[in-house]
Each structure stands twice: as structure tokens, then as C-alpha cells.
Amino acid sequence: MAVPPKLAARLKKVRLFAMDVDGVLTDGSIIVLESGEEVKAWHVRDRIGFFMLRESGAHFHTAWITGRKSNAVKGAAENLRIGALYQKCEDKGAALREVTRKFGLIPEEVLFIGDDLVDLPAFKAAGLAICPADAPDVVRKACRWTTKAAGGKGVFREVADAVLQAQGLWPRVIGRFEKSV
Amino acid sequence: MAVPPKLAARLKKVRLFAMDVDGVLTDGSIIVLESGEEVKAWHVRDRIGFFMLRESGAHFHTAWITGRKSNAVKGAAENLRIGALYQKCEDKGAALREVTRKFGLIPEEVLFIGDDLVDLPAFKAAGLAICPADAPDVVRKACRWTTKAAGGKGVFREVADAVLQAQGLWPRVIGRFEKSV
Amino acid sequence: MAVPPKLAARLKKVRLFAMDVDGVLTDGSIIVLESGEEVKAWHVRDRIGFFMLRESGAHFHTAWITGRKSNAVKGAAENLRIGALYQKCEDKGAALREVTRKFGLIPEEVLFIGDDLVDLPAFKAAGLAICPADAPDVVRKACRWTTKAAGGKGVFREVADAVLQAQGLWPRVIGRFEKSV
Amino acid sequence: MAVPPKLAARLKKVRLFAMDVDGVLTDGSIIVLESGEEVKAWHVRDRIGFFMLRESGAHFHTAWITGRKSNAVKGAAENLRIGALYQKCEDKGAALREVTRKFGLIPEEVLFIGDDLVDLPAFKAAGLAICPADAPDVVRKACRWTTKAAGGKGVFREVADAVLQAQGLWPRVIGRFEKSV
Numbered sequence: 001m002a003v004p005p006k007l008a009a010r011l012k013k014v015r016l017f018a019m020d021v022d023g024v025l026t027d028g029s030i031i032v033l034e035s036g037e038e039v040k041a042w043h044v045r046d047r048i049g050f051f052m053l054r055e056s057g058a059h060f061h062t063a064w065i066t067g068r069k070s071n072a073v074k075g076a077a078e079n080l081r082i083g084a085l086y087q088k089c090e091d092k093g094a095a096l097r098e099v100t101r102k103f104g105l106i107p108e109e110v111l112f113i114g115d116d117l118v119d120l121p122a123f124k125a126a127g128l129a130i131c132p133a134d135a136p137d138v139v140r141k142a143c144r145w146t147t148k149a150a151g152g153k154g155v156f157r158e159v160a161d162a163v164l165q166a167q168g169l170w171p172r173v174i175g176r177f178e179k180s181v
Numbered sequence: 182m183a184v185p186p187k188l189a190a191r192l193k194k195v196r197l198f199a200m201d202v203d204g205v206l207t208d209g210s211i212i213v214l215e216s217g218e219e220v221k222a223w224h225v226r227d228r229i230g231f232f233m234l235r236e237s238g239a240h241f242h243t244a245w246i247t248g249r250k251s252n253a254v255k256g257a258a259e260n261l262r263i264g265a266l267y268q269k270c271e272d273k274g275a276a277l278r279e280v281t282r283k284f285g286l287i288p289e290e291v292l293f294i295g296d297d298l299v300d301l302p303a304f305k306a307a308g309l310a311i312c313p314a315d316a317p318d319v320v321r322k323a324c325r326w327t328t329k330a331a332g333g334k335g336v337f338r339e340v341a342d343a344v345l346q347a348q349g350l351w352p353r354v355i356g357r358f359e360k361s362v
Numbered sequence: 363m364a365v366p367p368k369l370a371a372r373l374k375k376v377r378l379f380a381m382d383v384d385g386v387l388t389d390g391s392i393i394v395l396e397s398g399e400e401v402k403a404w405h406v407r408d409r410i411g412f413f414m415l416r417e418s419g420a421h422f423h424t425a426w427i428t429g430r431k432s433n434a435v436k437g438a439a440e441n442l443r444i445g446a447l448y449q450k451c452e453d454k455g456a457a458l459r460e461v462t463r464k465f466g467l468i469p470e471e472v473l474f475i476g477d478d479l480v481d482l483p484a485f486k487a488a489g490l491a492i493c494p495a496d497a498p499d500v501v502r503k504a505c506r507w508t509t510k511a512a513g514g515k516g517v518f519r520e521v522a523d524a525v526l527q528a529q530g531l532w533p534r535v536i537g538r539f540e541k542s543v
Numbered sequence: 544m545a546v547p548p549k550l551a552a553r554l555k556k557v558r559l560f561a562m563d564v565d566g567v568l569t570d571g572s573i574i575v576l577e578s579g580e581e582v583k584a585w586h587v588r589d590r591i592g593f594f595m596l597r598e599s600g601a602h603f604h605t606a607w608i609t610g611r612k613s614n615a616v617k618g619a620a621e622n623l624r625i626g627a628l629y630q631k632c633e634d635k636g637a638a639l640r641e642v643t644r645k646f647g648l649i650p651e652e653v654l655f656i657g658d659d660l661v662d663l664p665a666f667k668a669a670g671l672a673i674c675p676a677d678a679p680d681v682v683r684k685a686c687r688w689t690t691k692a693a694g695g696k697g698v699f700r701e702v703a704d705a706v707l708q709a710q711g712l713w714p715r716v717i718g719r720f721e722k723s724v
Contacts, residue, residue, distance in 0.1 A: 022225040023225050023226065026225075028224045028225045028226055028335075029222040029223065029224060029225075029333075030222065030223040030224065030225055030228065031212075031220060031221070031222045031223075031574075032220065032221050032222075032223065032253050032256065032257065033214075033218060033220050033253065033576075034218045034219055034220075034251060034252040034253050034256075035218075035252075036256050037576060037577045037578075038577055039220070039574060039575065039576055039577075039582070040574070040575050041572040041573070041574045041575075042572070042573040042574075042575065043571045043572060043573065044565040044566050044569075044571045044572075044573055044611075044658075044659070045566065045571055045658075045659055045679070047573060048659055048660065048661060052660070068225075070577060071577040071578075071579075072575050072576065072577050075575065075577075075579050076575065115226075116225070116226055116229055117229065117233070117354070117355065117358040118229060118358055120355075120358050120359050121358070121359060124359075136226070136335075136338075136342070138355070152572075154571075157679075161679070173660070174660065174663075174681070177660040177661055177663050177664070178663050178664060178667075203406040204406050204407065207406075209405045209406045209407055209516075210403040210404070210405060210406075210514075211403070211404040211405065211406055211409065212393075212401060212402070212403045212404075213401065213402050213403075213404065213434050213437065213438065214395075214399060214401050214434065215399045215400055215401075215432060215433040215434050215437075216399075216433075217433075217434075217437050220401070249406075296407075297406070297407055297410055298410065298414070298535070298536065298539040299410060299539055301536075301539050301540050302539070302540060305540075317407070317519075317523075319536070384587040385587050385588065388587075390586045390587045390588055390697075391584040391585070391586060391587075391695075392584070392585040392586065392587055392590065393574075393582060393583070393584045393585075394582065394583050394584075394585065394615050394618065394619065395576075395580060395582055395615065396580045396581055396582075396613060396614040396615050396618075397580075397614075398614075398618050401582070430587075477588075478587070478588055478591055479591065479595070479716070479717065479720040480591060480720055482717075482720050482721050483720070483721060486721075498588070498697075498700075498704070500717070
């Protein structure tokens with residue numbers, strides 16, 4: 001799990017992890033019951049990633065910015081203590097600039113993970129644009145880093161691990177998990 | 182995401198995107214609760230594809246023609262503003278000819294995406310027959326284009342992107358997503 | 363979709379398609395809600411395979427023999443007009459011999475598709491033992507044919523297509539789907 | 544299905560199969576309905592593995608130790624007669640030491656299967672640390688055995704089969720399934 005060398009300098013500055021939901025934290029499947037109720041499939045290792053950010057001792061911010069809307073996403077955001085949640089968002093660039101200001105940050109301190117055209121404006125508003133392995137070509141070209149993981153298979157966790165390593169927080173996080181021995 | 186060269190001439194004429202549902206817009210899984218209720222798993226990038234068609238500025242038609250029936254499909258069709266929905270369809274060829282006439286089109290302006298034997302009559306009624314990467318051999322032989330994506334993994338989106346590019350509408354669509362910057 | 367040559371002679375005799383459910387008609391996932399309710403994920407092309415058997419003009423029998431029990435399986439068996447359903451079956455060998463007699467057949471006319479140790483007795487009671495691509499080694503060794511498809515990805519359909527071809531019924535089945543043109 | 548040679552000596556001593564749930568017995572997907580209800584997807588061959596342990600004639604213990612909590616896991620543990628269940632566990636190392644004592648065992652008789660950082664303390668408390676094929680590098684380095692199966696695809700079964708073989712119980716288990724012929 002080496003930190004991509006060219007990215008290390010940028011990763012060192014990251015204070016806000018902002019991201020799309022469907023296709024990034026999920027594999028893009030929109031699972032719908034006959035009642036219209038939606039089901040989301042998250043990955044346990046991504047969830048632990050949000051926990052690791054908090055345990056790192058550094059003060060990171062998190063934001064989810066999605067064009068869709070569901071109670072499942074709202075519940076998960078509360079559960080994982082996501083700092084800002086934008087649902088039914090029609091302009092992800094504006095949303096990301098807003099949340100960047102809200103947290104008192106500058107774009108260089110912000111990364112955004114997205115997987116589709118609707119994420120292009122957010123990529124431009126972020127200091128570092130990242131997409132999953134299975135994103136379309138047009139999105140990959142707009143991003144500086146394509147993760148090894150595909151959507152829903154630990155994309156966020158791969159990014160979180162890399163940032164924690166680049167910022168020298170890895171031993172502390174590992175220690176947090178090992179200390180209970 | 183290059184447009185397949187041999188197809189470009191045909192793609193330029195397309196006005197109607199007609200398709201099967203299970204195995205094309207889904208991976209073929211029929212997910213059933215004990216109550217008999219059915220669950221469908223769509224892909225977020227296909228859904229955005231229907232949105233892109235509308236945003237392209239051209240006047241495209243859409244139709245779903247399926248041999249099965251569920252409220253989940255009805256709800257999704259309304260949600261995505263699909264122009265014509267045929268459920269429990271026993272003759273997909275007749276249905277496609279009907280909807281072609283209804284929209285005032287000729288077969289050369291119609292593409293159909295299907296994945297199985299029940300789709301053969303519709304392939305014959307369409308100007309362009311397309312199937313997913315995981316369709317059976319007998320279906321692939323009946324089709325002019327086998328997409329790179331497997332069923333449920335963005336088959337429709339791959340087709341939509343190619344048509345938009347062939348018709349010179351790509352910059353406009355991309356611009357629609359970028360302009361909010 | 364070539365018929366495996368060594369199997370052709372045996373496939374010609376098949377009158378009963380008997381099979382396990384989980385791991386054969388599904389990918390082995392046992393999906394459970396908090397209420398204890400179970401969800402099953404079938405494949406649309408397997409379902410069409412049962413339809414094709416009926417449309418072939420030949421008189422085939424079908425049986426599902428499973429060690430588990432759920433309403434979802436019962437509903438699907440009715441829906442697909444499965445001739446015999448054994449749930450919570452503790453001796454699949456005895457069940458298969460019973461259903462073979464019930465339909466007035468001999469073992470040479472029976473194939474059984476299974477994926478695990480609990481299916482070994484049924485393999486011995488069948489004239490032809492078949493397992494999915496992802497079955498454990500000990501099961502594959504007990505079977506004459508390992509399908510190219512993994513569980514839940516069209517295993518039964520692969521078998522049905524091969525039997526229909528071996529028995530010269532393929533043109534009729536294809537014709538059934540094409541004639542509506 | 545050969546027993547990994549270097550592990551055979553250790554596998555011979557195993558009396559307790561302890562493991563994490565999400566990412567080991569499942570593929571790591573956390574599937575959530577809008578109501579907040581959770582869905583778990585187990586694998587049928589893992590379930591049969593728990594049955595095989597009981598049928599082996601040896602007296603094995605089982606324990607599930609998870610940081611999450613759901614009725615689905617509670618129900619499955621009862622159904623599969625798991626000897627000890629720890630949910631919402633914050634210190635898996637302490638839990639594993641507790642259950643080891645409870646069953647009157649020593650660490651050499653205990654294996655633990657986990658997939659993430661939260662499992663590190665349990666790996667240290669176990670005589671044999673095992674992880675799925677898709678575990679992160681940091682976890683794989685902490686484990687003596689990485690199974691061929693990925694999470695949710697039969698990891699536990701692969702381990703159970705190897706222990707049964709190493710302890711010479713395989714013929715008895717196979718015989719149990721064949722005897723009904």
C-alpha cells in the first residue's frame with residue numbers, strides 16, 4: 001500500500017475529503033424495491049476508513065455531495081458523522097466551493113472523488129481530483145489519480161490510507177487498532 | 182471512448198433508443214423477496230445516460246420493451262421519462278414496429294439493445310441490433326455491435342455516449358455538465 | 363455454444379432436469395433481512411431456459427431439490443412450472459430416485475446439477491452429474507461436466523441449450539422466438 | 544483442495560474457529576434499506592461448512608466477533624449454532640482471549656479469520672491468523688495464511704475443509720454426505 005509518489009506532496013495538504021456517493025462509495029447499483037424504497041450497498045472497509053480519519057488525531061473534514069436523494073444516504077451520513085451532506089445537488093462545483101469556505105479551507109486542501117460527468121465541476125473546484133478504477137475515460141482524463149479499487153470496493157479507504165500515510169499519521173492509526181492488545 | 186468506426190454512419194441516424202430491461206439495464210439478476218416483491222438493481226451511469234439524451238438538445242425517443250412486469254420497472258420508467266413502456270410483451274418485434282410508427286420513424290432511425298432469444302424479433306425490426314458483452318453466442322451473432330460493458334454495468338450508457346459523439350452532440354453534453362463551474 | 367462432444371450421447375437421452383437451487387440457480391448468496399426474511403437472486407436467462415424447454419415441443423420434466431426452505435423458492439417453482447419441488451431435503455439421493463420413478467424414468471434419462479457435498483448422493487442417483495464452474499474440487503471430481511458458467515450466472519441455461527442442441531430441438535426453439543417477426 | 548503444507552502442523556491443533564463477520568463471511572457489503580434495516584448476504588457453502596464441523600465427530604468450537612450489530616447476524620448465529628457471539632465489540636483481542644478461556648483452550652488451539660485493522664488485536668490473541676484474498680496489504684502481512692477465496696465467497700469453508708483434512712476427519716465428513724446413497 002505505497003503512497004503514489006507524485007501525489008505525496010498534494011496528499012500532505014488534504015484537510016477535506018469530499019466525494020460523490022453512487023459509483024464511489026457504492027458500485028453504482030441503484031437497488032429499488034417495488035415500493036420505490038431504495039437500498040444502498042456500502043463497503044465495510046470504507047466505513048472503517050471514516051473511523052480511521054477520526055482516530056488519526058488530525059482534524060479532517062468530510063463531505064458527501066450527491067445528485068440523488070435517499071433516507072439510506074442520510075442515515076449513513078449521520079452514522080459515519082459526515083460533516084456536510086448535499087443531496088439532490090444540481091451543481092456540485094458550487095456545493096464544493098461552499099463547503100470549502102464553510103470549513104475555512106482553500107482548494108489546495110480539498111480532494112474530491114467522483115465517477116461521472118456530473119462530477120466534473122466539483123473536480124475543478126478541488127485541489128485534487130480522484131476517480132474509481134471503473135470510471136469512464138472522460139472522467140479519468142479529468143482526474144489526477146485513478147484508484148486501484150472500483151466503485152463500492154474500497155475507493156475511499158484507498159484514498160484515506162494514502163493521505164494518512166503521506167501525513168505521517170499511519171503509525172498512530174495502526175497503533176490505535178493494536179493498542180488494545 | 183472512441184465511436185466504433187464502422188458504426189458511425191448508422192449511429193448518426195438514430196432517433197429512438199429501444200431496449201430490453203433484464204440483462205441489459207440490469208445484470209440479469211431477478212431478485213425476489215419472500216413476499217414475491219421484486220427488486221431491481223440499476224446502474225447510476227445508465228440513469229445519467231437518459232438524462233444526457235435530454236440535455237443534448239436533440240429530440241431523442243426512448244422505449245423499454247420487456248417480457249416481464251414489475252412496479253419497480255414502471256416506477257423507473259416514469260422517473261427516467263421513458264417515452265414508451267411495454268411490459269409482459271410477448272412479441273417484441275411487433276412492439277418495436279408499433280412504437281417506431283408511433284414516433285413517426287423508420288427502422289433505420291431505431292436501435293434495439295437486447296440480450297437473449299426473446300429479443301431476436303426486435304433485432305430484426307430495428308436498424309441497428311446491439312447486445313451486452315455477456316450475451317449468449319446466438320444473440321451476439323444476430324447483433325452488429327456487442328458493447329464492452331456487460332449487462333447492468335453501463336451498456337445503455339456506452340451506446341448513448343457513442344450516439345452523442347457520432348451526432349456531434351458530445352461537446353454540448355459535456356458543456357452542460359461543465360458550465361456550472 | 364458447441365455441445366461438448368463426449369457428452370452428446372448422454373445428453374440425447376435426457377428427459378428430467380433435476381437440480382439444487384442455492385449455488386446453482388443462484389450464486390450461493392443467502393441474502394437475509396433483519397426480519398429473517400430471505401431474498402433470492404435468480405438469473406433471467408435461466409428463467410428463459412425453463413420456458414425454452416416447454417417451447418421445444420419435447421416432453422421434459424424438471425425438479426428442484428434443496429436442503430433449505432423459503433417462500434421465494436416455492437413461488438419461483440410455481441412461476442416456472444417446476445414439476446417437483448423438494449425443500450428441506452435431507453437425502454437428495456432418495457429424493458432424486460423418488461422423482462425419477464414418479465415420472466416413469468430410468469437414471470440414464472436424468473441429469474442432476476449440484477455444487478456441494480450435500481449433492482453427492484444425488485449425483486450417484488443421476489445418469490449425468492453436472493456442476494457449476496465455481497464448485498469445490500471434490501464436487502468437480504464427482505461430476506462428468508463442469509459448466510462454463512458459475513452459479514447464478516446461467517448454469518442451467520447452458521445445460522438446457524446443450525440438451526436442446528443434442529436432441530435436435532434447437533432450430534425449433536430458435537424458430538419459436540423468431541417466428542413472431 | 545490440498546492442505547497448505549506449512550500450515551498442517553498448526554491446523555492439527557485447532558479446536559476453536561473464531562472470525563469476524565463483515566468482509567469474511569460476507570463480501571464486505573453493508574446493505575441498508577431506507578428504514579435503516581440491514582441485509583446480509585452469506586454464502587451457502589460457508590453455511591454448510593459449519594454443518595460439516597458438527598458432522599465431523601470432533602468437538603469444535605465456533606465464535607463470531609464483530610464490531611457491528613444487527614438482528615440478521617444474531618439470527619444467523621443462532622441458526623448455525625455458533626458457540627459465542629460478540630457484537631459491537633470494541634476490543635476483539637480481549638473478546639478472543641475471553642472466549643478462548645471460556646472454552647478451556649489455549650491460543651495454539653485457536654484460529655481467527657479477519658479482514659481489517661480492527662482485527663489486528665484478535666490476530667495476536669490467536670495461534671493462527673488468517674485473512675481473505677481481498678484483505679488490505681497491512682492485514683495480509685499480519686496473517687500466516689491468505690485464503691484463495693475472497694470475502695463472502697467461501698473463506699470460512701476453505702479454512703474448515705483444510706482443518707478437517709489436516710485432522711484426518713475428511714473421509715468421515717465425505718462419508719456422512721455419501722452414506723445416504
